[in-house]
Amino acid sequence: MSTVTCEVAVIGAGIIGTATAHYLSARGVDVVVIDRSYMGSGSTGRCIGGLRHQFSTPPSIRLMKESIRLFSEMEEEFGHSVEFSQGGYLLLAHSDEMAATFRANIRVQRAEGINVSLLDPKEAHDLVPQLNTEGLVAGAWCPDDGQAFPFAVLKGYRKRTENAGGRFILHNPVVNFRRNANFELFLGDGSIVEAPRVLLAAGPWTRELAKPLGIDLPLAPERHEAMITERMPRFLKPMLVDYRPDGCYFQQMLTGQVIGCYTPVPAVPGIREDVSFEFLPQVAWRMSRLVPALRNAAILRHWAGCYTMTPDGNPVLDRTPLDGLFVASGMCGHGFMFGPAMGHHMADFILDGEWGMDFSEFALDRDFSPGAETLK
C-alpha cells in the first residue's frame, strides 16, 4: 500500500481547492489535491460561470474585486484563454422593496469603489433593447461584472500548481480520515495521503468528510438546475438577474450560447444532480418573459448541480477546532466567482495563521442567523 506525504493535502479539485493549491505551491509548499472524480466534477463544472461585484457586504465585495482582477490576468498567467469577458450584470427589481435593497447595496458597493449605478426602466431598456420592461421598477448595473469558463480556469490552476511541484490525485475518493501525528487520508484505491495540514474544499461533500473527525459543519447542499441553448449571434451583453420570486438569471456566453437558471422555491435539499420535469417549461417561460426574442432560442441541454448553502448565505472559510484542519465550503452558489481570491487568502491563512483581510463574516464561530447577504 503506497503512502504519499505532503505538507498540505487539499480535498476537492474544484475552483476553491485548485486555486488554493496554486497559491500554496507558488509559496513553495508541497501540496497534493485529491478528488473523487475529475477536476470540476462537483459544483464548479456545473455552474454557469458568472462573476459579479454586486454583493451586499464589504468582505464579499472586496473579495470579488480581487477575484475579477485575478480572472482578468489569467490568460496571460496561464497561456490560454479562460473566456473571460466583462459584459456586466444587470439586476432587475420589479418591486419597490427590491429597488430599496438595490439602493442600499449600491451605497455599500460605491463606498468600496465599485462602478455600479441604479437605472430606471428606460435606461435599462437602452442598455438591453431586447428587455421587456413591463413591471420593472429599477435596475442595478455594474459594467465590470462578467463571466469566465470554469474548466479553462481549473486547467490553468492545475498547470501552474504542477509546474511548481504540486500533485493531483484524481478519480480517487477519500474513504476514511484519521488524525494521528498527522492526518491520514485513506483513498479508494487503498493508498494513503499523509499531511500535517488538510483543507476541506469538497463543496457539498465537505460536511460528510468532516464527520468522522467529530466536526459537524453548518453546510446544507441544495439542487440547482441550469439550461443552455444553441449558439446564437451575440445579442446580449450583460447577465440579467430577475429578482422576482418567479425570476431567473441568464447570460450569453462569449461562444454564443445562452446559459441560465432559476432558484427553486421551495429549495430542493440534498446532494442531487438529477433533473426535474418542471424546470424546462419554467425557465423557458421566465426567460422569454424577460427577453421575448428568446422564445425562438433552441434549448439544447438541462442539468443540475449543488449549491452548498449555509444558514446566513455566507461561505465558511476558517480553521476548524481540530488543529491543522481547514475548511472552505458553503459558497452558496458563488464559489466559482469567489474562488481565485479565496484561494489566495486561504493559502496565506493556512501558512501564516492570519487573514489578509477581515473574514469574520466567514468564520466558523460566527452567528449564523440569516440576513447579511441580500443578493442570492
Next chain:
Amino acid sequence: MNERVVICRCEDITEEEVLDAIRDGAISMEELKRVLRVGMGPCQGRTCGSLIRALLARELGVPVHSIKEWSRRPPLKPVPAGAFFQGEES
C-alpha cells in the same frame, strides 16, 4: 498527425484536441465533454459520441463497452424555448 481531422462538427473539435485531453489525464467521456465541449452542440453527441468513445478506448487500451457513454440530457434534441409553454399563456 498532419491532417486536421474534425471529430465533433458542432463544436469544431479535432481528433488531436481529443487526444491531447486524454494525454492530459482524461479517462471518461464526461470529462472530455466538459473540457472540450465535444458532443455539446446541436447534435448532442449523436455524430461524434461513438467516434470519441472508440478513440478513448483505444488510447486507454480497454474495450469500448467498458467506457461509459455520455449522460443523456433533456430535451435530447434542440427545442425552441417557446415550445415549452405555448398554449399555457394567459
